[in-house]
Amino acid sequence: MSETPIAKPHVLVIGAGHAGGALVGQLRQFGFAGRITLVGDEPHTPYHRPPLSKAWLKGETTTEKLALKPGSFYEEQHIGLRLGERVQAIEPDAHRVRFDDGTTLDYDWLVLATGARARQLPIPGVGHSNVLSLRNLADAERLRNALKVDRKVVIIGGGYIGLECAATARALGAEVTVVEHAPRLLARVASASIATFLQSEHEAQGVQFRLNTGIDAIEGEHAATAVRLSDGTRLPCDLVILGVGAEPAAELALAAGLACDDGVTVDADCRSSHPDIFAIGDMAKRPIPIYGRPIRLESVPGAGEQARRVAAVLCGREPSAPEVPWFWSDQYDLKLQIVGLIDTDATSVVRGDPASRSFAVFHVKDTRVVCVEAINSPPAFMAGKKLAASGKPVTPSELADSSADLKTIAA
Amino acid sequence: MARITFIESNGTTHTADINDGTSLMEGATGHNVPGIDADCGGAMTCGTCLVHIDPAWVERTGTRCEHEQQMLEFAGRDGDNARLSCQIIVDATLDGLVVRLPEAQI
Numbered sequence: 001m002s003e004t005p006i007a008k009p010h011v012l013v014i015g016a017g018h019a020g021g022a023l024v025g026q027l028r029q030f031g032f033a034g035r036i037t038l039v040g041d042e043p044h045t046p047y048h049r050p051p052l053s054k055a056w057l058k059g060e061t062t063t064e065k066l067a068l069k070p071g072s073f074y075e076e077q078h079i080g081l082r083l084g085e086r087v088q089a090i091e092p093d094a095h096r097v098r099f100d101d102g103t104t105l106d107y108d109w110l111v112l113a114t115g116a117r118a119r120q121l122p123i124p125g126v127g128h129s130n131v132l133s134l135r136n137l138a139d140a141e142r143l144r145n146a147l148k149v150d151r152k153v154v155i156i157g158g159g160y161i162g163l164e165c166a167a168t169a170r171a172l173g174a175e176v177t178v179v180e181h182a183p184r185l186l187a188r189v190a191s192a193s194i195a196t197f198l199q200s201e202h203e204a205q206g207v208q209f210r211l212n213t214g215i216d217a218i219e220g221e222h223a224a225t226a227v228r229l230s231d232g233t234r235l236p237c238d239l240v241i242l243g244v245g246a247e248p249a250a251e252l253a254l255a256a257g258l259a260c261d262d263g264v265t266v267d268a269d270c271r272s273s274h275p276d277i278f279a280i281g282d283m284a285k286r287p288i289p290i291y292g293r294p295i296r297l298e299s300v301p302g303a304g305e306q307a308r309r310v311a312a313v314l315c316g317r318e319p320s321a322p323e324v325p326w327f328w329s330d331q332y333d334l335k336l337q338i339v340g341l342i343d344t345d346a347t348s349v350v351r352g353d354p355a356s357r358s359f360a361v362f363h364v365k366d367t368r369v370v371c372v373e374a375i376n377s378p379p380a381f382m383a384g385k386k387l388a389a390s391g392k393p394v395t396p397s398e399l400a401d402s403s404a405d406l407k408t409i410a411a
Numbered sequence: 412m413a414r415i416t417f418i419e420s421n422g423t424t425h426t427a428d429i430n431d432g433t434s435l436m437e438g439a440t441g442h443n444v445p446g447i448d449a450d451c452g453g454a455m456t457c458g459t460c461l462v463h464i465d466p467a468w469v470e471r472t473g474t475r476c477e478h479e480q481q482m483l484e485f486a487g488r489d490g491d492n493a494r495l496s497c498q499i500i501v502d503a504t505l506d507g508l509v510v511r512l513p514e515a516q517i
């Protein structure tokens with residue numbers, strides 16, 4: 001894009017995160033010639049968040065490497081950036097947003113991409129300076145400064161972010177205890193077999209677990225000195241990491257009267273209840289055809305897919321076929337790749353030997369693969385992605401038989 | 412630095428000057444070359460940065476590691492000198508490289 005864009009139509013994107021960042025580039029790729037403005041309250045151009053709990057936190061990659069696009073990109077592509085600015089209100093009828101400082105900006109199409117924020121816990125002591133959440137680079141910088149050899153770290157929450165932080169904290173030499181109120185790890189997002197496998201891997205690395213356990217309070221005058229558990233135990237600590245999930249940042253949409261229900265309710269084209277306002281990324285709840293119900297996903301691939309969808313709609317292009325949701329997580333030398341969502345009605349079969357640390361759990365419902373969780377097994381993930389999308393009939397026994405050729409099964 | 416040509420499946424051509432030490436994927440996304448989604452940002456997880464290397468350049472772009480090989484093979488997309496562009500690191504020896512973009516990513 002070298003010609004200066006025309007002033008209209010004006011696409012205004014609120015939230016310079018993964019979804020917003022992907023959208024502005026995609027619009028230009030599709031030849032959008034109007035004006036584009038990307039507003040974000042963080043001081044950074046859009047960046048990759050996954051490394052914040054993994055390679056970046058471990059010090060294996062630099063902050064520059066996190067950027068989605070080089071700094072020169074936005075000028076070259078004629079994308080107006082307003083970083084470090086916060087939108088305070090949307091006025092849908094006037095097609096206008098209002099910033100914190102009272103100034104306003106008009107739009108023709110508005111795309112909300114404000115993401116999610118780390119959930120807080122309503123317990124005494126969560127406000128202490130050494131009780132940290134992890135959602136953005138500023139959080140990650142605080143965490144990296146606090147994570148040191150021999151520090152006693154209590155992680156509240158045994159979900160992906162909690163477990164990735166546990167793995168990184170161990171790699172940095174900290175002592176780690178993970179407290180989870182459910183009876184097992186990853187209760188909502190992974191099968192029991194995967195959760196059990198990951199727990200034993202973490203235990204072998206020296207992580208302690210307290211499952212089925214709530215938190216009564218975080219003790220300490222100004223800083224946390226111990227976490228008091230629901231069973232009365234006190235865990236002394238130098239640092240507490242809160243990894244108890246995220247909530248959609250949907251207040252702007254709610255206040256503007258858009259339909260919301262755990263995120264902004266959108267249709268398959270990511271359009272909200274107002275025809276000129278779209279919502280994408282972690283904040284949007286959209287219908288996913290293969291599941292036949294609206295789902296709010298928190299994943300990079302989900303953000304990318306929705307960005308491509310809205311770009312196609314705004315450019316009057318045929319959108320590509322809906323994708324099967326997928327996700328990944330890295331812990332120690334384990335790469336977990338998941339395609340599809342866990343379905344408790346499905347039959348699960350293990351392919352390969354967990355003791356080899358390379359295996360997969362296939363979830364099959366009515367002869368169709370609905371989900372695959374692969375540990376250090378890219379073939380199972382790729383074949384699963386293909387099978388989940390094609391719906392090709394399979395039998396649990398052929399999937400469980402490691403000598404049956406996966407390529408043939410998926411072909 | 413290397414000047415690299417990306418040819419879309421519809422024939423549209425893009426050239427980009429890519430710095431040494433960056434991956435072909437980073438170079439392409441940094442220049443907004445269409446058709447490279449690179450969802451995972453180079454973690455060799457997604458398979459959405461697939462390109463086909465021009466036959467004349469296959470030797471100079473190196474070979475697939477086992478992980479990359481498996482990803483491409485099991486997606487049924489290992490033909491036509493396919494590579495994951497996040498796994499090709501650019502240097503001056505790749506000046507003039509030509510790659511073709513698939514119609515759709517994995």
Ligand SMILES: Cc1cc2nc3c(=O)[nH]c(=O)nc-3n(C[C@H](O)[C@H](O)[C@H](O)COP(=O)(O)OP(=O)(O)OC[C@H]3O[C@@H](n4cnc5c(N)ncnc54)[C@H](O)[C@@H]3O)c2cc1C
Binds near residue numbers: 017019041301330
């Ligand atoms: C530590 C961590 C690890 C992760 N690991 C993985 C992983 O391995 N794999 C995976 O698939 N996903 C992972 N995710 C999830 C993934 O990063 C998110 O799904 C993705 O970033 C969602 O993109 P988004 O644009 O919706 O939200 P975000 O990327 O969060 O961006 C939203 C942006 O909007 C800004 N904003 C909010 N309100 C306003 C306002 N009123 N005005 C202006 N700006 C505003 C926010 O500050 C933020 O910058 C991880 C997330 C975290 C935090």
